[in-house]
Amino acid sequence: MSSNDTDTVLRAILRDVLGLGDEQVAGFDGDTGLFGSLPELDSMAVAGLLTEMEDRLDIVIEDDEVDGELLETYGNLLAFAEAKRAA
Amino acid sequence: MIAAWTCPGPAGPSREYALAIDRQRPLRLLVVPALFEEANRTRRMLAEMMRRLDAAEIDSFLPDLPGCNESTQDFATQSLSAWRGAMEAAAREFAATHVLAIRGGALVPPDRLPGVVYEPLKGQSILRQLIRARILASREAGRQEEGKGLVAEGKEHGLELAGYRCGALLIAGLESAVAQDEGRRVVCQAELPGAGLWLRSEPGESPGQSEALAKIIAAEIGA
Structure with a gap:
């Protein structure tokens, strides 16, 4: 799997969780703010997001790996997902 | 559209509500909702699906699980077996012939009713x-x-x-x-247009998914 695939899958997950269109999530860049910038991403929504990442990216995310920084921007979340898949 | 039914509970029976489309037709579908927040996220899609089933000559009933929504029962006293018993009681009172269980609702459907299970999970x-x-x-x-x-x-x-x-x-x-999916038709999200509404951080709706799910149910239960 190339990193591009992780990017595509992650954008699709955010599209489904946030109820956005493909064009909107295509406009996300590394600095796009997530948790803290998007009020609908409360703890329950983040828990759902992480579960969906585990399912679709075939990774396991430990609870202690999740902190505010990870979810701060799209770039941070993508870098985490790519590192997990490479592990 | 709002019906009442008698639900067993730890402090005795309570009267609970159900969203109902009842025209005394032979095909009568009990809809067992998803659990926790997923119930809210999928409710508008299910209500629209019930209207599509009405057009297909199928009656349908979406009861509240005791302890949820307007229920007079205390959520803290609930268990999966209490919810299963509640859905048995609702199925009896509404004379349901079939069941649709959504997501975690598939953990608590009434026994013996045939029907459809939509994206069940453990x-x-x-x-x-x-x-x-x-x-x-x-x-x-x-x-x-x-x-x-x-x-x-x-x-x-x-x-x-x-x-x-x-x-x-x-x-x-x-x-x-x-999930209690034995003998029931399991519907996967890939059969409907778009992603599951339970994933959404805010409740949404999807007329296309309501229509597709209604069609699958109508085909399955023989309308």
Whole structure:
């Protein structure tokens, strides 16, 4: 799997969780703010997001790996997902 | 459109509500909702699906699980077996001929009714997500908690998860429950247009999904 695939899958997950269109999530860049910038991403929504990442990216995310920084921007979340898949 | 039914409960029977489209037709579908927040996220899609089923000559009934929505019962006293008993009672009172169970609702459908199970999941998956949300929320508030300890505490004393005061029996039930899909048609999300609405961080709707699910049900139960 190339990193591009992780990017595509992650954008699709955010599209489904946030109820956005493909064009909107295509406009996300590394600095796009997530948790803290998007009020609908409360703890329950983040828990759902992480579960969906585990399912679709075939990774396991430990609870202690999740902190505010990870979810701060799209770039941070993508870098985490790519590192997990490479592990 | 709002019907009442008698539901068993720990403090005696209560009268509970159901969204109902009842024209005394032979095909009568009991809709067992998803659990926790997923019930809210999927409700508009299901209500629209019920209107499409009405057009296909199928009556349908979407009861509240006791302890949820306008129920007079206390959420903290609920368990999977209480919800299963409640859905049995609703099925009897509405004379349901078939069932549609959604997501975690597939853990508590009435026995013996044939029908459809939509994207069922294990109780363990539901519990894991609720525990994870609790850990994240606690961390935001500056408290460190961990999953195994929370589950152990929950099975003994109950636990507040995502704003729900879950009793010890509910936690223990979720930990081991599996979907009751035996003999029922399992509908996967790939059969409907778009992603599952339970994924959404805010409740949404999808007329296309309502229509597709109604068509699958009508074909399955012989309308």
